[in-house]
Amino acid sequence: xxxxxxxxxQGNEACVEGAIYAGIDFFAGYPITPSxxxxxxxxxxxxxxxxxxxxxxxxxxxxxxxxxxxxxxxKVMTATSGPGFSLKQEALGYACMAExxxxxxxxxxxxxxxxxxxxxxxxxxNQVRWGTHGDHAIIALTASNHQDVFKITVEAFNMAETYxxxxxxxxDEVIGHMREKLVIPKPGEIPVVARLRTSVKKGxxxxxxxxxxxxxxxxxxxxxxxxxxxxxxxxxxxxxxxxDPRVVSELLRHLVDKIExxxxxxxxxxxxxxxxxxxxxxxxxxxxxxxxxLAKNRRARGIKIGVLELQTLxxxxxxxxxEKCVNAKSVIVVEMNMGQIITQVKNAVDNPRNVxxxxxxxxxxxxxxxxxxxxxxxxxxxV
Amino acid sequence: MTEKPFNFKDYIRPRFFPHxxxxxxxxxxxxxxxxxxxxxxxxxKNEIVITSGIGCSSRISGYVDFHSLHTIHGRxxxxxxxxxxxxxxxxxxxxxxxxDALAIGGNHFIHAARRNIDITAxxxxxxxxxxxxxxxxxxxGSGKKATTAPYLTIDRDFDVVELAKSAGATFVARSTVFHxxxxxxxxxxxxxxxxxxxxxxxxxxxTYYGRKNKEGDAIQMMEGYKTxxxxxxxxxxxxxxxxxxxGIFVENTxxxxxxxxxxxxxxxxxxxxx
Ligand code: SF4
Numbered sequence: 001x002x003x004x005x006x007x008x009x010q011g012n013e014a015c016v017e018g019a020i021y022a023g024i025d026f027f028a029g030y031p032i033t034p035s036x037x038x039x040x041x042x043x044x045x046x047x048x049x050x051x052x053x054x055x056x057x058x059x060x061x062x063x064x065x066x067x068x069x070x071x072x073x074x075k076v077m078t079a080t081s082g083p084g085f086s087l088k089q090e091a092l093g094y095a096c097m098a099e100x101x102x103x104x105x106x107x108x109x110x111x112x113x114x115x116x117x118x119x120x121x122x123x124x125x126n127q128v129r130w131g132t133h134g135d136h137a138i139i140a141l142t143a144s145n146h147q148d149v150f151k152i153t154v155e156a157f158n159m160a161e162t163y164x165x166x167x168x169x170x171x172d173e174v175i176g177h178m179r180e181k182l183v184i185p186k187p188g189e190i191p192v193v194a195r196l197r198t199s200v201k202k203g204x205x206x207x208x209x210x211x212x213x214x215x216x217x218x219x220x221x222x223x224x225x226x227x228x229x230x231x232x233x234x235x236x237x238x239x240x241x242x243x244d245p246r247v248v249s250e251l252l253r254h255l256v257d258k259i260e261x262x263x264x265x266x267x268x269x270x271x272x273x274x275x276x277x278x279x280x281x282x283x284x285x286x287x288x289x290x291x292x293x294l295a296k297n298r299r300a301r302g303i304k305i306g307v308l309e310l311q312t313l314x315x316x317x318x319x320x321x322x323e324k325c326v327n328a329k330s331v332i333v334v335e336m337n338m339g340q341i342i343t344q345v346k347n348a349v350d351n352p353r354n355v356x357x358x359x360x361x362x363x364x365x366x367x368x369x370x371x372x373x374x375x376x377x378x379x380x381x382x383v
Numbered sequence: 384m385t386e387k388p389f390n391f392k393d394y395i396r397p398r399f400f401p402h403x404x405x406x407x408x409x410x411x412x413x414x415x416x417x418x419x420x421x422x423x424x425x426x427x428k429n430e431i432v433i434t435s436g437i438g439c440s441s442r443i444s445g446y447v448d449f450h451s452l453h454t455i456h457g458r459x460x461x462x463x464x465x466x467x468x469x470x471x472x473x474x475x476x477x478x479x480x481x482x483d484a485l486a487i488g489g490n491h492f493i494h495a496a497r498r499n500i501d502i503t504a505x506x507x508x509x510x511x512x513x514x515x516x517x518x519x520x521x522x523x524g525s526g527k528k529a530t531t532a533p534y535l536t537i538d539r540d541f542d543v544v545e546l547a548k549s550a551g552a553t554f555v556a557r558s559t560v561f562h563x564x565x566x567x568x569x570x571x572x573x574x575x576x577x578x579x580x581x582x583x584x585x586x587x588x589x590t591y592y593g594r595k596n597k598e599g600d601a602i603q604m605m606e607g608y609k610t611x612x613x614x615x616x617x618x619x620x621x622x623x624x625x626x627x628x629x630g631i632f633v634e635n636t637x638x639x640x641x642x643x644x645x646x647x648x649x650x651x652x653x654x655x656x657x
Contacts, residue, residue, distance in 0.1 A: 025469070026465070026468075026469050028464075028465060044652075047645075047648050047649040047651075047652035047653070048652045048653060050649055050653070052468050052469055052645060054464070054465075054468055054645075056461065056464070056494075057490055057491065057494035058490060060458060060461065061458070061461035061464070061490075061491055061494070062461075063461075064454065064455075064458045064460075064461025064462040064464070064465065064491075065461050065462070065464050065465035065468070066465055067454075067462055067465060068434070068452065068461070068462035068463060068464065068465025068466040068467075068469070069465035069466065069468065069469035070465075071450075071452065071465075071466060072465075072469045072470040072473070073469075073470075074469050076465075076469075090455055091455060091458065094454065094455050221470075222432050222450040222452075222466060222470065222473065223429065223430070223432070223450065223470050223472065223473050224429075225429070227428060227429065227448055227449055227450050227451070228450070228451070229396075229444070229445050229451045229452075229453065230451065230452045230453065231445070231453040232453065232454065232455055233453070238398065240398060240399060240445065241445065241453075
C-alpha cells in the first residue's frame with residue numbers, strides 16, 4: 001500500500017505541511033526568494049480545504065492582511081525573506097501590541113539589503129528579536145531538518161494562539177530549498193492548540209484585554225457577539241487608547257512578561273552527546289547539521305564533544321544554556337553570521353571567555369571542516 | 384430600513400467621548416452621515432468592521448459601536464482586505480485621511496480597487512496632515528501653504544475620483560460635508576455596492592489648512608464647499624468648468640467581486656483534489 005504520509009520534499013514544503021497540520025486557514029504573501037515555495041504551495045493547498053490565499057501588493061500589505069484575518073478567528077501565516085521581513089516590521093509590532101496570533105516565516109538569505117538572495121545566511125537572528133521598534137518580546141523558532149521544520153511550524157501556530165503573539169519561523173536558504181524525507185505525523189500525534197475564545201455571553205461585558213488568572217486572553221472573533229476596539233496605541237482592558245502612565249507600564253510589562261516568564265515552556269532544543277562533553281557546539285538551523293556531523297566524527301576519534309541544537313532562539317533560553325555548558329571546557333557557537341547568538345551564549349554561561357565562534361558569512365554552508373579548524377585551534381593543535 | 388428613528392447614541396461608544404477633533408472640524412459630519420447611512424440601511428452593528436489607519440480622521444473607528452480596528456498609518460485597506468476575504472459576510476468600511484489613503488497608503492488604495500474587493504473606502508479629504516500639525520498632503524495641490532511648504536507647495540495633487548476610476552474601483556463618488564444628506568445617500572449606495580467603493584468627502588480642517596491658507600473659519604470653509612462644487616454635469620458647470628463635481632461617477636455591477644471570485648477558486652480546488 002502506498003503511504004501518502006511519507007514525502008521527499010523541500011524544507012519550504014515541510015513548513016507548508018506543518019502549517020496545514022496546525023490548521024492554517026489564511027495566508028497572505030508576496031513573492032521573494034528563497035521563501036516563495038511556501039506561498040506557491042499554499043496557493044494550491046489552502047483552497048482545497050476551504051481556506052483562503054491572497055497574493056498582496058507588497059510585504060507590508062501581506063502582514064496587514066493576516067492580522068485582519070486573524071481577528072475574524074482564523075489561523076494565519078505569511079512567509080518572506082530578509083528584505084520583506086524588514087518591510088513587515090511595523091505591522092509585526094502592531095501584532096505584538098494588539099496581541100494578534102500570527103505566524104511569519106522568514107527563510108533567511110544573505111544581507112544586508114538585497115544581499116545574496118539564493119545563498120544561505122543566518123543574519124536575521126537579531127533582527128527577529130529587535131526588528132520592530134519599541135520594547136517587546138517575540139518568539140522565534142528554527143530547525144535543522146524537515147521533520148523538525150514540520151514540528152516547529154505546528155508549535156509556532158500553537159504558541160501564537162497560546163500567547164496571543166506573532167511567532168517567527170526562522171529558516172534559512174539551505175533548509176528551505178534542500179530536499180529530504182518527511183513523515184507527516186498522524187492527526188493528534190502533535191497536539192494542536194485551538195483559538196481560545198471567550199465564554200462571556202452576548203450582552204455581558206467582554207474585556208478583550210483583561211488577562212485571565214492564567215495570564216491568557218480569550219478572544220472574540222470579529223463578527224461574533226462582542227464588538228470591541230483593537231489598536232496599536234497603548235490601551236486599557238477594553239482596547240481603548242489610554243496613556244495613563246500606569247496603564248502604559250502595566251501593558252508593556254504584560255507584553256514582555258507573558259513571553260519571557262514562559263521561556264521554559266517555549267524552549268525547544270535537541271542535544272547530542274552532551275553528558276560527558278568537554279567541548280560543546282551550540283548551533284541551530286542548517287549550521288547544526290554540520291555541527292552534528294563534525295561531533296559524530298570526532299566522537300569516533302575519542303574526543304568528548306557534543307552538540308546543543310537550539311530550536312527556540314527567542315526568548316533565549318539562557319538558563320538551559322548555562323546548565324548544559326557548566327562542565328564544558330570550551331563552547332563553540334556555530335552560526336552563519338558575524339556572531340549573533342554567541343552574544344546570548346556569552347551572557348548565559350559562567351565563563352564567557354571559553355566561548356568561541358565558528359562562523360561562515362560568504363553565502364556557503366558552513367562545513368564540518370570549518371568547525372574542525374576552530375576546534376583544533378582551541379585544542380592547541382593548530383589549523 | 385428600520386422603523387426606529389435615528390439616535391446617534393445607538394451607534395457610538397460613549398466611553399470614547401469627548402472626541403479629539405477640533406471645534407469646527409468636518410470629520411464629525413462625516414461620522415454623522417456614516418451612522419445615518421448605516422441606520423437607514425438597517426445594518427446589524429455586529430456585521431460591520433470599521434478599519435482605519437492613523438490620523439485625525441482615522442479616530443472615527445474607535446468612536447463607533449462596530450467591530451473596530453485602528454491600525455497603522457496607510458495600511459488600513461490591507462487589514463480590511465484580510466478581514467473581508469476571511470469572513471466575506473462582514474461589511475468592511477475604511478475611513479481614511481488624504482495622506483493616509485493616498486501618500487503612504489497609495490499603493491494599497493490602487494490595488495484594493497484593482498481587486499474589486501467589497502470594501503467601502505471613505506477618503507476624508509481636508510488636503511492636509513492635521514494630526515501632525517499641518518504638513519501638505521498629496522491632495523493639497525500646488526500653491527498652498529503648509530508647515531512643510533512655507534514658500535508654497537510645488538507638488539501637484541491627485542484627483543481621487545480619476546485615480547479610483549483608473550485603478551478599477553467599481554463605485555466612485557464625491558461629496559462634501561456641506562452636503563451632509565447627499566453624503567449619507569452616497570454612503571448608503573457605496574456600502575450596499577458589491578465591490579470596491581470609493582467615496583471622497585471634502586471636509587475642512589480649519590485648524591491647519593484653513594488658517595494657513597486664509598480660507599477663514601469652519602463656516603466659511605463649508606460655504607466654500609457649497610460655492611465651489613456642483614452636481615455632475617450640472618448647468619453651472621458649463622458656465623464655470625472649474626467647479627468640483629459631486630455625485631456618483633462610477634457604479635459598475637458587472638465586474639466580479641474578489642471574495643465571490645475566490646469562492647469559485649475554492650470550488651475548483653476542491654473538485655480537483657485527488
Ligand atoms: S487638526 Fe484639522 S483635521 Fe485634525 S481634528 Fe483639527 S480640524 Fe480636524
